[in-house]
Amino acid sequence: MTPTEEMNGSGNLMDFLDEPIPDVGTYEDFHTIDWLREKSRDTDRHRKIASKSKESIWEFIKSLLDAWSGWVVMLLIGLLSGTLAGVIDLAVDWMTDLKEGVCLSAFWYSHEQCCWTSNETTFDDRDKCPQWQKWSELMTGHTLGAGAYLLNYFLYVSWALLFSFLAVSLVRVFAPYACGSGIPEIKTILSGFIIRGYLGKWTLLIKTVTLVLAVSSLFSKYSKNEGKRREVLSAAAAAGVSVAFGAPIGGVLFSLEEVSYYFPLKTLWRSFFAALVAAFTLRSINPFGNSRLVLFYVEYHTPWYMAELVPFILLGVFGGLWGTLFIRANIAWCRRRKTTRLGRYPVLEVMAVTGITAILAFPNPYTRRSTSELISELFNDCGALESSQLCDYVNDPNMTRPVDDIPDRPAGPGVYSALWQLALALIFKIVITIFTFGMKIPSGLFIPSMAVGAIAGRIVGIAVEQMAYHHHDWIIFKNWCRPGADCVTPGLYAMVGAAACLGGVTRMTVSLVVIMFELTGGLEYIVPLMAAAVTSKWVADAFGKEGIYEAHIQLNGYPFLDVKDEFTHRTLATDVMRPRRGEPPLAVLTQEGTTVEDVEALIKDTDYNGFPVVVSRESERLIGFVQRRDLILAIKNARQKQDGVVSNSVVYFTEDAPQLPASNPQPLKLRRILNLSPFTVTDHTPMETVVDIFRKLGLRQCLVTRSGRLLGIITKKDVLRHMAQMMNQDPESIMFN
Amino acid sequence: MSRFEFSLHLFSSVCFLLLLSIQTTNAKSSEDIRCKCICPPYKDVLGQIYNQNVSLKDCNCLHVVEPMPVEGKDVEAYCLRCECKYEERSSGTIKVTIIIYLSILGLLLLYMVYLTLLEPVLKRRLFGHSQLIQSDDDVGDQQPFANAHDVLSRSRSRSNMLNKVEHAQQRWKRQVQEQRKSVFDRHVVLS
Numbered sequence: 004m005t006p007t008e009e010m011n012g013s014g015n016l017m018d019f020l021d022e023p024i025p026d027v028g029t030y031e032d033f034h035t036i037d038w039l040r041e042k043s044r045d046t047d048r049h050r051k052i053a054s055k056s057k058e059s060i061w062e063f064i065k066s067l068l069d070a071w072s073g074w075v076v077m078l079l080i081g082l083l084s085g086t087l088a089g090v091i092d093l094a095v096d097w098m099t100d101l102k103e104g105v106c107l108s109a110f111w112y113s114h115e116q117c118c119w120t121s122n123e124t125t126f127d128d129r130d131k132c133p134q135w136q137k138w139s140e141l142m143t144g145h146t147l148g149a150g151a152y153l154l155n156y157f158l159y160v161s162w163a164l165l166f167s168f169l170a171v172s173l174v175r176v177f178a179p180y181a182c183g184s185g186i187p188e189i190k191t192i193l194s195g196f197i198i199r200g201y202l203g204k205w206t207l208l209i210k211t212v213t214l215v216l217a218v219s220s221l222f223s224k225y226s227k228n229e230g231k232r233r234e235v236l237s238a239a240a241a242a243g244v245s246v247a248f249g250a251p252i253g254g255v256l257f258s259l260e261e262v263s264y265y266f267p268l269k270t271l272w273r274s275f276f277a278a279l280v281a282a283f284t285l286r287s288i289n290p291f292g293n294s295r296l297v298l299f300y301v302e303y304h305t306p307w308y309m310a311e312l313v314p315f316i317l318l319g320v321f322g323g324l325w326g327t328l329f330i331r332a333n334i335a336w337c338r339r340r341k342t343t344r345l346g347r348y349p350v351l352e353v354m355a356v357t358g359i360t361a362i363l364a365f366p367n368p369y370t371r372r373s374t375s376e377l378i379s380e381l382f383n384d385c386g387a388l389e390s391s392q393l394c395d396y397v398n399d400p401n402m403t404r405p406v407d408d409i410p411d412r413p414a415g416p417g418v419y420s421a422l423w424q425l426a427l428a429l430i431f432k433i434v435i436t437i438f439t440f441g442m443k444i445p446s447g448l449f450i451p452s453m454a455v456g457a458i459a460g461r462i463v464g465i466a467v468e469q470m471a472y473h474h475h476d477w478i479i480f481k482n483w484c485r486p487g488a489d490c491v492t493p494g495l496y497a498m499v500g501a502a503a504c505l506g507g508v509t510r511m512t513v514s515l516v517v518i519m520f521e522l523t524g525g526l527e528y529i530v531p532l533m534a535a536a537v538t539s540k541w542v543a544d545a546f547g548k549e550g551i552y553e554a555h556i557q558l559n560g561y562p563f564l565d566v567k568d569e570f571t572h573r574t575l576a577t578d579v580m581r582p583r584r585g586e587p588p589l590a591v592l593t594q595e596g597t598t599v600e601d602v603e604a605l606i607k608d609t610d611y612n613g614f615p616v617v618v619s620r621e622s623e624r625l626i627g628f629v630q631r632r633d634l635i636l637a638i639k640n641a642r643q644k645q646d647g648v649v650s651n652s653v654v655y656f657t658e659d660a661p662q663l664p665a666s667n668p669q670p671l672k673l674r675r676i677l678n679l680s681p682f683t684v685t686d687h688t689p690m691e692t693v694v695d696i697f698r699k700l701g702l703r704q705c706l707v708t709r710s711g712r713l714l715g716i717i718t719k720k721d722v723l724r725h726m727a728q729m730m731n732q733d734p735e736s737i738m739f740n
Numbered sequence: 741m742s743r744f745e746f747s748l749h750l751f752s753s754v755c756f757l758l759l760l761s762i763q764t765t766n767a768k769s770s771e772d773i774r775c776k777c778i779c780p781p782y783k784d785v786l787g788q789i790y791n792q793n794v795s796l797k798d799c800n801c802l803h804v805v806e807p808m809p810v811e812g813k814d815v816e817a818y819c820l821r822c823e824c825k826y827e828e829r830s831s832g833t834i835k836v837t838i839i840i841y842l843s844i845l846g847l848l849l850l851y852m853v854y855l856t857l858l859e860p861v862l863k864r865r866l867f868g869h870s871q872l873i874q875s876d877d878d879v880g881d882q883q884p885f886a887n888a889h890d891v892l893s894r895s896r897s898r899s900n901m902l903n904k905v906e907h908a909q910q911r912w913k914r915q916v917q918e919q920r921k922s923v924f925d926r927h928v929v930l931s
Binding site for chain 1: 849919
């Protein structure tokens with residue numbers, strides 16, 4: 004009989020004592036879920052509902068509700084994500100601009116919104132309007148001059164410090180789990196590890212509120228995740244990316260590729276639905292007008308040429324190298340933060356990093372503004388209408404062509420100075436992101452890496468463009484770049500660079516390309532994006548196999564068995580199982596014959612998560628496996644509820660009570676907490692197979708037998724330690740069970 | 741539905757309905773639509789930007805660019821280079837969202853100030869020193885990841901409403917304290 008039938012209470016009269024024990028089947032915090040058990044319980048629940056649904060209309064309705072409840076949850080998640088995304092977008096926009104000035108007519112408008120109805124008409128004044136005033140203008144009445152500049156500088160830094168201080172205090176007081184990007188933790192939770200409170204409402208609230216503060220104090224946006232069950236969480240991740248970047252399909256693929264451990268078709272459908280609802284909600288809220296769902300919309304459709312693949316591949320190499328550098332440096336810095344005194348002062352650290360960043364960022368106009376705006380500007384091509392310095396090309400005043408077909412032009416002085424500033428901004432961003440990712444406030448990685456890539460790409464693009472203009476007669480340019488034709492689009496290089504850097508850091512492939520072309524709307528440019536993504540992944544993988552999220556998982560010692568690793572060593576199950584030679588023998592329970600007192604002593608003396616149950620100590624034939632937590636709860640419940648159960652009572656796991664003399668106290672039946680189908684392998688099973696079994700089934704532990712006799716046990720932690728050992732990493736870094 | 745699903749339902753419906761109601765109750769004020777035409781420099785006319793509150797079908801160069809800076813046959817050439825975009829926004833949504841956000845932030849900050857500064861002072865004054873020591877004690881368990889569950893089960897006797905709230909708050913504070921220890925002090929989770 005399987006344990007599921009037992010739980011249904013099918014049995015004889017003696018089972019009247021078998022009412023369900025409260026809390027049995029739940030998990031301790033920071034322990035691993037046993038997926039097989041969860042799956043069988045879920046199937047059980049379904050079967051019970053399905054059988055009951057034939058009894059009455061009410062039961063039928065309840066079964067319908069149960070079937071629909073999954074979709075309803077997805078709908079709610081989509082609504083919530085979309086709403087939160089709208090709120091965050093608006094609040095971030097407003098607070099970022101708050102650092103520089105304020106709108107006098109209505110304080111809740113950002114710069115762009117404040118000047119929406121202005122009547123300024125000349126090109127020079129397009130960004131100014133009387134309702135929006137910088138702080139220096141408000142306080143002293145001056146707009147230009149050293150005094151005003153210093154005042155603006157000072158206020159910018161102070162606002163940034165204030166925001167980050169608020170963010171870190173809120174996180175510290177209300178929801179310490181809201182720190183960081185959360186993706187490593189989500190990956191681990193999805194693979195079956197329990198972190199109680201991580202997905203709580205306080206964490207969500209604080210993450211939302213402080214994310215706005217954190218973004219406006221210079222850091223960057225990322226996706227939101229919330230959900231409870233595994234499938235719900237995967238779908239929520241998809242919905243999050245969908246609204247954060249306006250990339251619904253990319254969100255689903257991101258969830259599939261990066262976040263989820265187990266992604267069957269059902270989860271795919273659900274995630275798709277959730278992403279759809281989220282995108283729809285955000286669109287209907289429409290915070291910005293323009294129905295702007297796409298973050299970095301590019302409006303050009305100029306073709307690219309085969310010869311341009313060379314610089315694209317070079318950008319891919321740059322992305323891979325930067326990814327490696329970033330991962331190594333960030334992990335080293337985080338490790339130092341974890342182990343030394345530096346980590347004792349998180350608030351101070353956040354304030355110091357913010358202060359330094361703000362101080363260094365203000366002078367350079369490319370770093371002063373928000374990173375999303377920077378990326379937007381870098382992605383965009385220079386039509387005749389752009390006013391930024393980057394588009395300060397020397398125009399031919401007698402030109403009569405329409406706007407879209409501007410031929411190659413030599414760069415004006417503005418472009419050269421912009422190039423210098425961009426190069427400085429690049430170095431600044433590379434260095435600063437290493438220190439900011441992992442700090443004790445919510446922060447993310449997508450936008451900073453895209454910014455680094457976009458800057459590098461734009462620089463390369465402008466270089467190629469100018470080379471093409473000044474050297475039309477070179478062989479490479481001769482075929483596709485006639486004088487007077489528009490050959491090179493620097494904005495495209497920026498896009499490719501952004502994709503390369505993001506791919507180098509996270510090692511995403513398909514989802515990256517889809518997110519990029521959904522972000523920009525540039526369907527013509529899929530091939531360059533793919534080329535860059537592939538190159539950067541190859542280059543980065545040559546130096547280290549892990550992306551940033553896997554590296555953080557490893558740093559924190561979460562028990563995450565990665566599906567992407569391959570195990571190719573020729574060890575056997577006996578080499579990994581416990582107890583090893585020289586260790587105390589396995590702690591087992593016998594089918595009958597142990598007293599309650601013995602069991603309690605066993606629980607107190609050891610800290611194993613479960614105990615195998617054998618027929619007897621001589622024969623050692625395996626009956627089943629019982630979890631520690633279930634034992635504790637069952638015994639406690641028995642002592643409270645059942646009369647006659649004392650310390651000398653015999654504990655039995657068989658169907659019928661053992662024959663005992665009448666003078667013995669009442670025996671305790673614990674068959675319902677016994678798992679009668681524990682997974683077993685023989686001692687000569689190769690570890691390759693064992694690792695595969697653990698991965699595919701999501702096991703927590705596995706028993707090792709020889710000729711039916713129990714030899715030992717392999718837990719997930721043992722498997723992870725063994726893999727770490729085989730890869731020459733520190734096996735003691737795996738901390739959790 | 742479980743408690744989680746219920747609170748999720750409630751929260752998201754409230755948010756969505758609120759924002760949707762703003763959309764519908766606010767009539768589209770004429771301020772919220774515009775047509776923006778950007779015209780680059782042409783011959784000796786400087787670059788200009790024109791804004792007007794017109795609807796989508798009237799959003800083109802001829803309706804928006806007033807007064808037309810060029811004459812007669814140049815108008816077509818000039819207009820060809822102009823780029824006109826129709827934009828709309830919802831000022832009501834922006835206003836309500838920012839105000840809601842600021843009020844939530846303000847409430848959280850006030851609550852934070854209360855928790856960190858005022859509550860110990862008040863407690864000390866009302867209950868004396870001994871209670872404070874007892875509630876600060878790390879209840880027994882030195883195990884890193886203890887459930888607040890077990891601790892909680894001991895004090896089930898009170899039934900008063902205020903005591904229940906107090907109770908829930910104590911439990912939540914303990915959980916946050918555990919989280920804080922894991923994250924900030926021992927650096928066990930979240931680097």
